[in-house]
Amino acid sequence: MSPDRVAQCAVLAMLFELSSSPKPGNVDRCHDFSDIGFHHFLASAVSAYPVFCKAAQGKGSTGSLIREGVLAWQTWNLSSNTHFGSLVLMVPIAIAAGRPGELQAELADVLEKTTVIDAIDFYYAFDQAKARVAEVDSFSLNDKNWQNALHDSGKTLQELMRLSSEHDIVAREWSTNYERSFLLAKRIAEKIDRWGLNDGVVRTFLEALAQVPDSLICAKFGKEKAHQVSERAGEALLDATLSKAHELDRELLAQDINPGSTADLIAASLFISLLRGLRF
Amino acid sequence: MSPDRVAQCAVLAMLFELSSSPKPGNVDRCHDFSDIGFHHFLASAVSAYPVFCKAAQGKGSTGSLIREGVLAWQTWNLSSNTHFGSLVLMVPIAIAAGRPGELQAELADVLEKTTVIDAIDFYYAFDQAKARVAEVDSFSLNDKNWQNALHDSGKTLQELMRLSSEHDIVAREWSTNYERSFLLAKRIAEKIDRWGLNDGVVRTFLEALAQVPDSLICAKFGKEKAHQVSERAGEALLDATLSKAHELDRELLAQDINPGSTADLIAASLFISLLRGLRF
Numbered sequence: 001m002s003p004d005r006v007a008q009c010a011v012l013a014m015l016f017e018l019s020s021s022p023k024p025g026n027v028d029r030c031h032d033f034s035d036i037g038f039h040h041f042l043a044s045a046v047s048a049y050p051v052f053c054k055a056a057q058g059k060g061s062t063g064s065l066i067r068e069g070v071l072a073w074q075t076w077n078l079s080s081n082t083h084f085g086s087l088v089l090m091v092p093i094a095i096a097a098g099r100p101g102e103l104q105a106e107l108a109d110v111l112e113k114t115t116v117i118d119a120i121d122f123y124y125a126f127d128q129a130k131a132r133v134a135e136v137d138s139f140s141l142n143d144k145n146w147q148n149a150l151h152d153s154g155k156t157l158q159e160l161m162r163l164s165s166e167h168d169i170v171a172r173e174w175s176t177n178y179e180r181s182f183l184l185a186k187r188i189a190e191k192i193d194r195w196g197l198n199d200g201v202v203r204t205f206l207e208a209l210a211q212v213p214d215s216l217i218c219a220k221f222g223k224e225k226a227h228q229v230s231e232r233a234g235e236a237l238l239d240a241t242l243s244k245a246h247e248l249d250r251e252l253l254a255q256d257i258n259p260g261s262t263a264d265l266i267a268a269s270l271f272i273s274l275l276r277g278l279r280f
Numbered sequence: 281m282s283p284d285r286v287a288q289c290a291v292l293a294m295l296f297e298l299s300s301s302p303k304p305g306n307v308d309r310c311h312d313f314s315d316i317g318f319h320h321f322l323a324s325a326v327s328a329y330p331v332f333c334k335a336a337q338g339k340g341s342t343g344s345l346i347r348e349g350v351l352a353w354q355t356w357n358l359s360s361n362t363h364f365g366s367l368v369l370m371v372p373i374a375i376a377a378g379r380p381g382e383l384q385a386e387l388a389d390v391l392e393k394t395t396v397i398d399a400i401d402f403y404y405a406f407d408q409a410k411a412r413v414a415e416v417d418s419f420s421l422n423d424k425n426w427q428n429a430l431h432d433s434g435k436t437l438q439e440l441m442r443l444s445s446e447h448d449i450v451a452r453e454w455s456t457n458y459e460r461s462f463l464l465a466k467r468i469a470e471k472i473d474r475w476g477l478n479d480g481v482v483r484t485f486l487e488a489l490a491q492v493p494d495s496l497i498c499a500k501f502g503k504e505k506a507h508q509v510s511e512r513a514g515e516a517l518l519d520a521t522l523s524k525a526h527e528l529d530r531e532l533l534a535q536d537i538n539p540g541s542t543a544d545l546i547a548a549s550l551f552i553s554l555l556r557g558l559r560f
Binding site for chain 1: 284287288291292295296299309310317318319320322323326327329330357477478559560
C-alpha cells in the first residue's frame with residue numbers, strides 16, 4: 001500500500017471516530033467542548049497526514065514520529081491535547097502498514113524494536129501534548145532528571161508501556177500487540193455493515209466502553225465512576241434507537257466526563273479496518 | 281510555504297466548509313443526503329491531499345490535477361460528485377501558493393497559462409465526476425467528437441471558462457482572477473473573528489448566496505427559484521440567532537435544492553484565508 005494511502009486511512013479513521021454521534025461524553029459531530037471544538041480536532045487530524053506518510057515510508061523512529069505529530073497540531077495554534085492517545089496507537093500501525101508483511105506481525109516487530117530513545121521522545125511528546133494519562137511512577141515528568149533516569153534505566157518504549165498496562169488502555173494495546181484493537185477492527189466492520197458507518201462506530205464504541213472501563217475517566221474521576229459509566233454504556237447498547245446513548249451523552253457532558261481512551265482505541269481499530277478495505 | 285502546509289490548508293478549507301452548520305440545503309455537520317453522507321465528503325476531502333501537495337510542488341498541469349482529484353475520491357468507491365467545483369477552484373490556488381510571488385498575481389498567471397490540453401483534461405474530469413454544471417453549448421459531452429472539436433478549437437481552459445462565466449459561479453471566478461473569492465476570504469476572516477468559526481462561515485455563506493443566485497440551483501430549478509433562495513438567504517442573515525437559516529435549511533432539504541456552487545466558492549475563500557494565516 002502506498003504511504004499516501006496509509007496516511008489517508010489514518011486521517012480518515014480519526015475523522016470517522018470524531019464525527020460519529022452520539023459518542024457519550026466526547027466531542028462529536030453534534031457538540032463541541034467549551035475550550036476545544038470539532039474544528040480543532042479536524043485540524044489536528046489533518047496535520048498528522050505527513051507524519052503518517054513518513055511512518056509508512058519507514059522514515060523516523062516511533063517515538064520521534066509521535067513527537068512530530070504533537071508538534072504538527074501545535075503549528076495550528078492548538079494548545080489543548082487533541083489526538084495524543086490516537087497518535088501513540090496509530091503511529092506504530094502506520095509504520096507496520098508500510099512494510100510488506102502481514103500487518104499484525106509487522107506491528108509486533110515495530111513495538112519490540114523500540115528503544116530507550118523512543119521512550120525519551122515519547123515522554124517529551126507526552127509533556128508537550130499536556131496529555132492526561134497516568135504516568136509511570138518511577139519516571140515522573142515532575143522529576144527534573146527524568147531524562148537521565150530514563151536513559152540510565154535503558155527501558156524501551158514497549159517496556160515502559162508494559163509498566164502502565166494495568167491501568168491504561170493505550171499502554172495495554174502496546175503490551176498485547178494490539179489484541180483488542182484487531183478484535184474491535186473486525187467488530188467495527190461487522191457493525192458498519194449492519195448499521196451503517198455512524199451507528200456502527202457508535203455501537204462499537206459503546207461495546208468497548210461497556211467491556212473495559214475507560215482509563216482517562218479512571219485517572220480523572222476514579223475507578224468507581226469509570227465502572228458506573230461502563231455499566232451505563234452496556235445499557236445504552238441494548239437500546240435499538242440509541243436514545244439512551246443520547247441521554248448518557250448529555251449527563252457525561254454536564255459532568256465533564258469524557259471516555260477519551262476508548263475513543264483512541266476506536267480510532268486505531270478504524271485505522272486497521274480501513275487498511276483492510278472497510279467499505280463505508 | 282511547504283507543499284504539505286498548502287495541502288493542509290486546502291483539505292481543512294474543505295472540511296471547515298463541510299462542517300459548518302446550518303448551511304441551508306447542503307450536507308453539513310448536522311445532516312446527510314439520502315444518497316451521500318457527511319463521511320463521504322470527509323473521504324473525498326482527505327483523498328485530495330496528495331493532489332494539492334503535488335500542485336504546490338509545481339508538478340502536473342491544472343487540468344490533469346483536477347482529473348487526478350476526481351480519480352482520487354473514486355478510489356474510495358464514491359460514485360457521486362462530492363467536490364468537483366471545489367477542486368476546479370482550489371487546484372489553481374494550490375499551484376499559485378507553491379510559488380514565491382504574491383498569491384493573486386501568481387494565480388492570474390496560472391490561469392492565463394492553461395492550454396487546450398487542460399481544457400480536454402477538465403472535460404474528462406467533468407464527465408468522470410458526473411458533475412452537474414452547465415456545459416458550454418459548442419462543446420457538449422453528448423457530442424462523440426467533443427475531444428477533437430475542442431482540440432481543433434485550440435481553446436484554453438481559461439477561455440472555456442470565460443464562455444460559461446455568465447451562468448456559472450465557478451467559471452466566473454476563473455474569468456475574473458478570483459475577484460470574489462479574495463473578497464470573501466477577507467469577509468470570512470472578519471466574520472470568524474466576530475462570530476467564531478462555525479457561525480462566521482455560515483454567515484459568509486448566507487451573504488454570498490444572497491448576493492449572487494447559486495448557479496447549481498439555476499441549472500437544476502431555473503433562475504426564478506435561485507432568486508427566491510437568494511432573497512431568503514438575505515432575510516436569514518438579518519436574524520441574529522440563525523433560526524431563519526435553520527428554517528430555510530429544512531425547506532431546501534425537503535425540496536432537494538442545494539446551493540452547491542456557493543459552497544464551492546466558500547471552500548475556495550476559506551483556502552485563501554487559511555493560506556493567509558486565518559486564526560480559528
